[in-house]
Amino acid sequence: DTAVSQTPKYLVTQMGNDKSIKCEQNLGHDTMYWYKQDSKKFLKIMFSYNNKELIINETVPNRFSPKSPDKAHLNLHINSLELGDSAVYFCASVEGTPHRGTEAFFGQGTRLTVV
Amino acid sequence: SQQGEEDPQALSIQEGENATMNCSYKTSINNLQWYRQNSGRGLVHLILIRSNEREKHSGRLRVTLDTSKKSSSLLITASRAADTASYFCATGGERGGTSYGKLTFGQGTILTVHP
Numbered sequence: 280d281t282a283v284s285q286t287p288k289y290l291v292t293q294m295g296n297d298k299s300i301k302c303e304q305n306l307g308h309d310t311m312y313w314y315k316q317d318s319k320k321f322l323k324i325m326f327s328y329n330n331k332e333l334i335i336n337e338t339v340p341n342r343f344s345p346k347s348p349d350k351a352h353l354n355l356h357i358n359s360l361e362l363g364d365s366a367v368y369f370c371a372s373v374e375g376t377p378h379r380g381t382e383a384f385f386g387q388g389t390r391l392t393v394v
Numbered sequence: 395s396q397q398g399e400e401d402p403q404a405l406s407i408q409e410g411e412n413a414t415m416n417c418s419y420k421t422s423i424n425n426l427q428w429y430r431q432n433s434g435r436g437l438v439h440l441i442l443i444r445s446n447e448r449e450k451h452s453g454r455l456r457v458t459l460d461t462s463k464k465s466s467s468l469l470i471t472a473s474r475a476a477d478t479a480s481y482f483c484a485t486g487g488e489r490g491g492t493s494y495g496k497l498t499f500g501q502g503t504i505l506t507v508h509p
Contacts, residue, residue: 312496320501320502322499323499324496327496335495380442381442
């Protein structure tokens, strides 16, 4: 069973559209993240949720809205997509609070291409 | 802001040789982790070293941490073609710091091991 699963794996869409990426983890972890990896492979944190509560929001445009219906799910909705949103988006989870310093488990990524 | 700088950006070696990658960071940390990313895949955790540790081993991996120099190194001994991947260091911030509660990634080193 996949520990952290994201859907879809690939997403091609036109500018101005609204799209969602879903993430689920079956590890029983309390904390989940969204990271963005750009074309130069630089990974930057976007959001962090602990037990459905937003704890980190890294100055991401408000076109990006995360939603955590329960602690096993963290979805990312993006409004009015722009060319610069093209990237690979990774979901990740850690056990307990993020402050404990434990390993993160990553999903396979969603490659978003905005045309 | 970007926390880690990795060196070299790319490394090409022959099978059987050792590979050394370095990571420098800027702020105080709670822990430092190394991750591996195969092309088109998610990140996989390799090893975690805490700020009060200086060296850690896991199989063919050896990690060192020098908090006075704010640097870490990852050594892969007796490399194999299957080790070809990108390697990232990630730091977990210290309590009270701006990076507390999240993993901040370096730019990564692309390792190519030729058979």
